[in-house]
Amino acid sequence: MAWTPCPATPPSCLPPQLDQLLVIRRWLELTLARVDEKITAVRYENVEMNRRRPPLPPPQPEWWIEYGARGAPAPLPAPPRPAVRLLEQVMPRPRKKRRRREVNRVPRCDAALPEYDRSTLPEGLVTRRQLRETGLSPGGDEGPVAILRCKLCAPRPQWSCTHATRG
Structure with a gap:
């Protein structure tokens, strides 16, 4: 026999004893408090993520004005700059320990x-x-x-x- 949810309006779903009804009420209050705490935590996380998120770039314009002669070739890209190697502090390599020769005495x-x-x-x-x-x-x-x-x-x-x- 499959379980069917109890309609909310008929009182026949709830037990008739007062102490049992009070236990159910307390359990529902505690559960509701836990749900409220979780909702508050998720909202706080969303606010923090939105605060840390960088601003969105401005939207691209649908049109723009080009200055200069029509049909002129696009300017050549600048030549690449030579890579500058920054002096950085490097840890020395560990010395390899050599095995000592046996002494022929x-x-x-x-x-x-x-x-x-x-x-x-x-x-x-x-x-x-x-x-x-x-x-x-x-x-x-x-x-x-x-x-x-x-x-x-x-x-x-x-x-x-x-x-x-x-x-």
């Missing part, structure tokens, strides 16, 4: 050749640079006979010099 006692500091080079041994300066070449194919330590390794006497700049 060889104890000096395990080195394949004897090592000498620059100040303690024994007599009779010369560096390749000194040989080039005198116009001589190393004799034979024996290769190096000793290692001349670089300046970086001087404070570390316990480690062998493995730098590429050694003599």
Whole structure:
């Protein structure tokens, strides 16, 4: 059976007890108060939106007057202006963290050749640079006979010099 709305005029739709009628009246008053509050809020929002809305542009005229010769070509548009780059403050890029090289440490006692500091080079041994300066070449194919330590390794006497700049 479908619900049919009750006509507003017959009193048969309402309960006969007074306390029930008073509850319905109170419920309708509260509902009406909530509806009034919502109406007031919507009206306030509409007023705020209309206040913030920019004014409408003036309507375009239906006709206008053109001055100048009839049939003359329209003026050429102005050339585009060069773009001006404004100086702006830019945050620096973060530095990339490099992975540190592994240190090849060889104890000096395990080195394949004897090592000498620059100040303690024994007599009779010369560096390749000194040989080039005198116009001589190393004799034979024996290769190096000793290692001349670089300046970086001087404070570390316990480690062998493995730098590429050694003599």
